[in-house]
Structure formats: structure tokens, C-alpha cells
Amino acid sequence: MTAAADTTTPRKADAFLVSCIDPRLTDDTTFLMAALGRTDRYSEMRIAGAALAAVDPARPAWNTALWENLAASRQLHGVREVIFVNHRDCGAMHGWAGRRLSDDPADELRQHHGVLERAAAAVRARHPDLGVTIKLMELDGSARVLPCAACGPAGGLRAEAVDPAGGPGDPAVLPVRPGAAAFADLVRLRAGGGLTDPDAELALLTDGVVQHGLTAAEARAVLLAEARRSGTASGSAAAAEARAFLRAQADPRGRVARTDALHAAALYRRVTGRQATEAEATRRVATLIEAEGLAPRPDGVLRSTTWFRRMAQA
Numbered sequence: 001m002t003a004a005a006d007t008t009t010p011r012k013a014d015a016f017l018v019s020c021i022d023p024r025l026t027d028d029t030t031f032l033m034a035a036l037g038r039t040d041r042y043s044e045m046r047i048a049g050a051a052l053a054a055v056d057p058a059r060p061a062w063n064t065a066l067w068e069n070l071a072a073s074r075q076l077h078g079v080r081e082v083i084f085v086n087h088r089d090c091g092a093m094h095g096w097a098g099r100r101l102s103d104d105p106a107d108e109l110r111q112h113h114g115v116l117e118r119a120a121a122a123v124r125a126r127h128p129d130l131g132v133t134i135k136l137m138e139l140d141g142s143a144r145v146l147p148c149a150a151c152g153p154a155g156g157l158r159a160e161a162v163d164p165a166g167g168p169g170d171p172a173v174l175p176v177r178p179g180a181a182a183f184a185d186l187v188r189l190r191a192g193g194g195l196t197d198p199d200a201e202l203a204l205l206t207d208g209v210v211q212h213g214l215t216a217a218e219a220r221a222v223l224l225a226e227a228r229r230s231g232t233a234s235g236s237a238a239a240a241e242a243r244a245f246l247r248a249q250a251d252p253r254g255r256v257a258r259t260d261a262l263h264a265a266a267l268y269r270r271v272t273g274r275q276a277t278e279a280e281a282t283r284r285v286a287t288l289i290e291a292e293g294l295a296p297r298p299d300g301v302l303r304s305t306t307w308f309r310r311m312a313q314a
Contacts, residue, residue, distance in 0.1 A: 013077035015042040016070055018119075019085045020050045020092070028141030029085055035267045037244025042083070043073045049092030051084040051119035051134070056096055067126065074127070082123050082130055086112045087137040112136050113146050121150035142270040183212040184222050238271035243288050255297035258307045261285055265311075279314040286312035 015038060019029045026046070033042055045066065047053045053062040073079050086093070089102040093111065101108035116134035123132050132151040137143040187204065201223070208219030242264045249260040256264075265281040286308060289296065296308035 013041055013043045013073065013079050015081045015083050016073045016077075016079040017042050017044040017083045017085065018050050018053070018066065019044060019046050020087055020090060021046045021048050022087060022090065024139065025087050025137060025141065028137065031141065031263075032085070032137070032143055034248060035241055035245040035263075037241075037248055039248055043077050043079065045069045049090060049096065049115075050086045051116045052086075052090075052092055052096055054084075054119035054122050055115055058096075070123075070127070074130075080130060081133065082120075082127075083133045083135065084116055084119055085135045085137055085143060086116055088112075088139050109136065116146060117148055117150050120148050124150055180212070180214060180218065180222055183208045183214060183219065184225070186212075187223055238268045239284065239288060241271050242268045242285055243292060246285070246288060246292060246294060250294050251297065253295075254293065255295045256289055257297045258299045261289065261296070261308070261311060264288070282311045282314040286314075 017029075017033065019026075029044075033039065047062060047066065049056070049062075053059060053066045056062065070079075070082065088105075088108065090112075093108075093115070094100050094102070096115075097111055101111055113134075113136070116136070120132040120134055123130060132148065134146045134148050134151065135143045136146055186207065205216065205219045205223065208214045208222065209216055212219075214222070245264050245267055246256055246260070249263075250256050262282075265278070265285045268281040268284055269278065289308070296305040298305055299307055
């Protein structure tokens with residue numbers, strides 16, 4: 001059998017990304033997926049309005065194209081998740097709504113959220129075994145995960161299981177214990193200013209286990225659910241995404257360039273909804289570089305790594 005005829009080729013992607021054709025944000029979408037450690041691990045369909053193509057009855061050709069491409073990607077690449085990324089000031093969304101949605105940002109968010117949830121429900125109706133994530137991107141390239149009742153099975157808290165290395169794993173459905181509601185109230189109370197401090201997050205999770213009778217996985221599920229509700233992420237979730245980005249950008253000798261370290265710090269701030277200060281984010285990234293066994297790449301005319309010491313002491 002020739003290589004061209006080989007039907008045992010490994011899966012090439014685990015996600016099917018649906019994004020918009022707006023040229024202002026194509027690079028930002030690529031950067032977002034790289035930051036999530038998805039480089040070379042996703043297939044992408046760019047279509048006007050992104051999730052709108054799945055639900056707009058006035059565009060049947062777009063709808064058909066979306067489902068046919070998703071089916072093809074499942075067959076060719078073995079994708080297990082669909083990621084919808086809509087964005088602010090979207091011309092297709094303005095046309096669909098019959099008004100300029102960006103004139104009222106709150107209403108714009110509601111309209112996008114409604115379209116994204118309907119798109120997620122449509123995916124689940126056709127492919128109940130696929131996971132779905134819905135995101136809204138700002139014009140500065142930052143993106144947040146929106147809460148989504150349709151994205152996972154009903155009857156439990158849908159959260160990301162945490163692997164031993166601390167990164168996000170496959171979606172898991174966890175039972176809701178009686179103590180979960182009280183712990184959720186505690187999370188909302190303490191998370192008003194964000195949970196960007198890993199020590200504070202660990203203390204909160206400990207309270208969930210000791211005081212509220214939850215397992216560690218259940219406590220983390222409540223924490224992640226609250227983060228999704230508020231449109232931000234916990235410090236550990238932000239660290240996981242920054243860690244994935246650093247690993248992806250490191251050279252073969254395990255060295256990280258100064259510009260990539262700064263991009264990782266900016267990513268950390270974006271994921272936490274900018275609740276971490278620039279100094280906190282840079283210190284956290286410096287810690288992650290060391291924890292991952294990576295090293296700073298010499299920079300400048302003198303080929304110095306003093307930039308890394310400045311990050312660690314910010």
C-alpha cells in the first residue's frame with residue numbers, strides 16, 4: 001500500500017473552529033488557538049458571522065456549508081469539539097439584527113450569546129458526542145468563554161478535568177452535591193476581585209472540600225462554572241493557557257524568547273479578564289517558565305537574560 005493510499009493516518013485535529021472572515025481579527029484568532037496549545041491541532045472554517053451561519057434561516061447555503069464541513073472534518077480529522085468564536089462589531093451580525101449592535105454593547109453581548117447558544121444546541125442535536133465551546137472576541141483580540149447550557153449534557157456541572165500536569169483535559173460531568181450551592185456562594189463572594197492568586201484559589205478549593213463536603217474535582221467544577229458565568233477564568237486556568245503557549249513557542253533547546261514571554265503574560269491577563277495586573281502576570285509567567293524546566297533565550301546585542309530577572313522581580 002502506498003503512503004497516498006494509507007487509511008491508517010493518525011488523527012490530525014481535535015477541534016473544529018468556526019470563526020469570522022473579518023480581516024481585523026484573523027491573526028488574533030490564530031494567536032488565540034496557538035495560546036491554547038492548539039497549533040496544528042484544529043481545522044478551521046471562516047464564514048461571515050461565525051456561529052450565525054449555523055442558525056440564520058435567511059442563509060441556507062451558509063448553513064449547509066457549515067454542517068458539510070463539520071462532517072468532513074469529523075471524517076478526515078477526527079475532531080471531538082466545536083469551538084465558535086464570534087466577535088464584536090460584526091457586520092454580519094449587524095445585518096442579521098437589522099441595526100448596528102455595537103452601538104449598545106450590552107445588547108450586542110446578549111445577541112451574540114443567544115446566537116452562540118443556538119449554534120451550540122444545533123451542533124449537539126446533530127452530533128451529541130461532540131463538545132462545544134462558545135467564545136466572544138473583543139476588537140483588541142481578547143476573548144472570553146461564555147456560559148452555555150447547551151454545550152454539555154444536562155444534569156451536572158460541566159467542567160474541565162485537570163490532568164496531573166495541571167492542564168485542561170476532556171470535559172467531564174460532575175454530580176451536584178448539596179454543598180455545591182453554598183460553596184458557589186462563597187466562590188462568588190471571594191472571587192469579586194478575581195482569583196488570579198494561585199494560593200488564594202487553593203485555599204478556596206480547600207474550603208470546598210473541608211467545609212462543604214465536596215470532592216476536589218467537584219470544588220474545581222464549581223469554581224470553573226463561576227468563572228464562566230462571570231466571563232473570566234481562575235488563575236490556574238489562565239496559567240494552563242499561558243503554559244501551553246510557552247511550550248509551543250519554546251525553541252528546540254527549551255528556551256523562551258522575551259517577546260514570547262511578554263505575549264504569555266498578556267495572554268494570562270486576557271484570560272483572567274485583566275483582573276491580574278501587568279506585574280502579577282509577568283511574575284506568574286516567569287514562575288511558569290522555571291516550573292516547566294524552560295529557560296530564557298538571550299536577547300539584545302549583549303545576548304543577556306536580564307530581561308527574565310526583571311520579569312521575575314516585577
